[in-house]
Amino acid sequence: xxxxxxxxxxxxxxxxxxxxxxxxxxxxxxxxxxxxxxxxxxxxxxxxxxxxxxxxxxxxxxxxxxxxxxxxxxxxxxxxxxxxxxxxxxxxxxxxxxxxxxxxxxxxxxxxxxxxxxxxxxxxxxxxxxxxxxxxxxxxxxxxxxxxxxxxxxxxxxxxxxxxxxxxxxxxxxxxxxxxxxxxxxxxxxxxxxxxxxxxxxxxxxxxxxxxxxxxxxxxxxxxxxxxxxxxxxxxxxxxxxxxxxxxxxxxxxxxxxxxxxxxxxxxxxxxxxxxxxxxxxxxxxxxxxxxxxxxxxxxxxxxxxxxxxxxxxxxxxxxxxxxxxxxxxxxxxxxxxxxxxxxxxxxxxxxxxxxxxxxxxxxxxxxxxxxxxxxxxxxxxxxxxxxxxxxxxxxxxxxxxxxxxxxxxxxxxxxxxxxxxxxxxxxx
Numbered sequence: 001x002x003x004x005x006x007x008x009x010x011x012x013x014x015x016x017x018x019x020x021x022x023x024x025x026x027x028x029x030x031x032x033x034x035x036x037x038x039x040x041x042x043x044x045x046x047x048x049x050x051x052x053x054x055x056x057x058x059x060x061x062x063x064x065x066x067x068x069x070x071x072x073x074x075x076x077x078x079x080x081x082x083x084x085x086x087x088x089x090x091x092x093x094x095x096x097x098x099x100x101x102x103x104x105x106x107x108x109x110x111x112x113x114x115x116x117x118x119x120x121x122x123x124x125x126x127x128x129x130x131x132x133x134x135x136x137x138x139x140x141x142x143x144x145x146x147x148x149x150x151x152x153x154x155x156x157x158x159x160x161x162x163x164x165x166x167x168x169x170x171x172x173x174x175x176x177x178x179x180x181x182x183x184x185x186x187x188x189x190x191x192x193x194x195x196x197x198x199x200x201x202x203x204x205x206x207x208x209x210x211x212x213x214x215x216x217x218x219x220x221x222x223x224x225x226x227x228x229x230x231x232x233x234x235x236x237x238x239x240x241x242x243x244x245x246x247x248x249x250x251x252x253x254x255x256x257x258x259x260x261x262x263x264x265x266x267x268x269x270x271x272x273x274x275x276x277x278x279x280x281x282x283x284x285x286x287x288x289x290x291x292x293x294x295x296x297x298x299x300x301x302x303x304x305x306x307x308x309x310x311x312x313x314x315x316x317x318x319x320x321x322x323x324x325x326x327x328x329x330x331x332x333x334x335x336x337x338x339x340x341x342x343x344x345x346x347x348x349x350x351x352x353x354x355x356x357x358x359x360x361x362x363x364x365x366x367x368x369x370x371x372x373x374x375x376x377x378x379x380x381x382x383x384x385x386x387x388x389x390x391x392x393x394x395x396x397x398x399x400x401x402x403x404x405x406x407x408x409x410x411x412x413x414x415x416x417x418x419x420x421x422x423x424x425x426x427x428x429x
Contacts, residue, residue, distance in 0.1 A: 028064040038067070041074075050078045065109055072106040075099075076123075083127075096127045114148035118157065121145040125160040135168040146186060151193040155202065158187045162206045169213040177214045181241055184210050188244050207248040218251040226256035229263065239263040252280070271301040275310070287317065308338035308345075315348060324352050324359070325418045343383045350379035350388050353419055357395075360417030367397040367405050367425065371415035374423035396428035 028034050041056035057078065060071050076099050083095035103120035107113045121141045128134035142161040146153050165183055169175055184206065191203050210216065225242045229235060242260035246252050258280055265273045274297035281289035294310050301307060315330030328349050335345035353376035361369040373395035380388030402408065402425060411425045 025068050026064070026066045028067070030063065034060065034064045034067065037063075038071075041071075045074055045078060050081050053078055054082070061105070065105065069106055069110040072102045072110075076102040080123075100124055100127070114145075114152070117141070117145040118149050118152070118154055121157050122154060122160065125157075125164065129160070129164065129167065132167070132171045135164060135171065135173070138164045139168060143183075146190070151190055153190045155191075155194065155196075155198070158191055159202055159205060162187055162209045166209045166213050180210070180214055181245075185237070185241055185244065189240075207244075211248060216245050216249045218246075218249055218254060221245050221249060221251050222254060222256050226259075229256065229260060233263065234267070236264055236267045253283075269296070269300060271297050271303075271306055274300060275306075278313070282313075282317070287321070290317065304337045305340070308334040308341040311337060312341060312344060312348070315345070319348070319352060324356070328352055343385065346379045346383035347385045347388060350376045350383060350385065350392070353379055353421075354388075354392060354395075356417065356419055360415070360419060362416075365405055366401045367407055368413065368416070370395060370397045370401075371413055371421075371423055372417075372419055374413070374426060375415050375419055375421040377426075378421070378423065393426075393428055396426050398429055399427045402427060 037056045037059045041053045041060065044050070044053035044056065053074075057071060057075055060067055061075075079095050079099035079102065083092050083099060086092040086095055100120060100123065103116050103123070107116050121138075124134075124138055124141050128138060142157065142164060145157065146161065162184065165175070165180060169180065187206060188203065191199055191206070221242055225238055225245065228238045229242060232238065239260040242256055243264065246254060246257040246260070251257060258277070261273060261277050261280070265277060274293045278290050278293035278297060281287075281293060291314070294314055297310050298307060311330045311334035315327045315334065318324070318327035318330060331345040331348045331352075335342040353372050356372040356376075357369065360372055363369065373392045377389055377392035377396070380386075380392055399409075407413070407425055409425055409427060413423055413425050415421045415423055
């Protein structure tokens with residue numbers, strides 16, 4: 001830069017100090033020099049001259065390290081760009097190391113350690129996931145980032161962290177099974193707190209990586225973790241591991257799984273666990289346990305879809321036991337709780353009515369005996385179930401039957417028995 005241009009810039013800074021007086025800027029004693037370096041690096045950065053920008057940034061790092069967080073945010077981008085263009089592996093790594101240093105300096109001078117370290121972990125994984133010399137360093141970064149961020153740990157970092165654990169262990173790492181399971185458990189807990197369609201896929205991927213580095217089978221869960229839970233029946237951490245690993249190893253039908261599930265529920269009651277226990281009880285043929293935990297599930301949710309799903313299960317159970325009126329009540333509650341379940345709920349009621357012929361037939365009037373099919377048809381219609389409607393219509397009374405009984409199409413008719421519906425007479429022909 002020639003002398004003339006330098007003088008112009010110097011006087012520009014003197015005449016317009018307010019440009020750099022905004023909040024968040026900590027100018028050093030040699031403010032003019034720092035303002036000049038900041039302007040020069042910014043201009044070079046915006047024009048894509050990253051190497052040129054770096055010369056001025058290095059001066060700022062040495063003389064004004066707490067100037068503003070932007071010098072580290074932009075410094076990261078500059079070092080990343082230089083690393084991406086560099087063909088020499090050794091020089092590329094130098095740039096990558098400097099890029100990661102930008103996160104450390106930003107934390108040192110501007111705090112926000114949790115969020116910055118979350119980003120550093122992601123970048124470090126991108127750079128060094130194939131470099132076995134860096135695995136211990138990566139493990140430390142991820143462990144600290146997860147500790148500080150908890151459930152705010154990035155979704156992508158959960159996969160990356162488990163991948164580094166896997167890579168390290170497969171390359172001769174000395175983590176014990178308990179070390180791995182502790183980390184796996186923390187990662188899984190983060191995922192379980194999140195929402196979204198990809199979470200289940202991500203958990204499955206983490207499960208797959210776990211099974212590559214330790215042998216998790218039903219015997220392992222039963223003999224190792226089951227024994228621990230028996231010795232410490234209130235150890236929720238162990239109980240959660242049993243649940244996770246039982247699901248991964250397809251051991252969810254074991255006795256220890258149910259013990260673990262009830263342990264977790266007793267200490268941390270929530271809808272999902274109550275429903276899991278209820279369905280396991282149902283599979284074991286324990287109806288009292290099933291109903292108990294389904295009712296507990298209802299008490300633990302305000303979500304209408306969840307309520308509706310429970311009502312559907314309760315309705316199906318009552319229908320199987322022959323308590324058809326009670327089953328219908330549950331199906332109606334399901335439809336009222338969540339209209340998206342109305343098709344399933346009204347189809348279920350339609351099925352109840354369709355099967356009511358033997359229950360309610362008196363043998364005095366063929367049209368009245370077949371009224372259950374008219375009621376069934378109406379429920380299928382509400383459900384939008386066309387095949388059910390067609391099936392029910394085939395069982396309607398005939399024209400001859402209603403004529404002989406002095407009835408007409410369009411007349412109202414009361415269906416007796418437990419059905420108790422008023423229907424409009426129709427015929428099958």
